[in-house]
Amino acid sequence: MMTVKELSEKYSLKAASMPEPEREIRGGYIGDLLSWVMGRAQADNAWITIMTNINIAAVGALSDVAVIIIAEGAVPDINVIETAEEKGINILLTDKTAYEIAVLISADI
């Protein structure tokens, strides 16, 4: 098991927002359809997505995931980052695909 901060450091994932660095990650979920994510992702998961719009902050908060990892080099707007900070949602960024990052971190979460 690993904290969001440890994951960020180990894999050089840039933190767009990290208000809760010590949050522990348990398992992961990949998806871009927000209702699907809310239906299937578990609390404390790392949620990997390519979505960057404002609603990911709400979905991240409500589904209680430990961190949102935005893949494929996508970058959220500043208002998304501000909202995430406010809501206590960690967001990490990577240039890798969702598949690649999931494979890379799978042994640690």
Next chain:
Amino acid sequence: MSESLNFHFDVDGDNFVSAGQASVQVKKNLRRLGLPPEIIRQVSIALYEGEINMVIHAGGGEADINVYEDRIVIVLADKGPGIPDINLAMQEGYSTATENVRSLGFGAGMGLPNMKRYTDEMKIESEVGVGTTITMCVYLK
């Protein structure tokens, strides 16, 4: 029924940016009440799906959350177009949302099914041209 704690919210229509405000606020309030995390997750996800539905389909509406000693009751009421075929609307994957809505990650046809999945009771009352009222209940076991 015993005394309850009520949270009321007006949900703005056509505003995806503010959608979720009621759910996030309710989540905070329930956390303060010391309810179990899984109950809070169930209530806030069901409420968020309801909020989004009212934004997408009904031009907004009202949300009421009542916390009783043994249950949480969520009532979502709108004056939207109504649901012509509730059984069809309840099927996972069925959606009447526009492409624009889908591009935001919504409209996957999971809203109502998720609301049912995360609550212990759910009742839909809808009349075409008049509106829809959804009542959901989560037991505090």
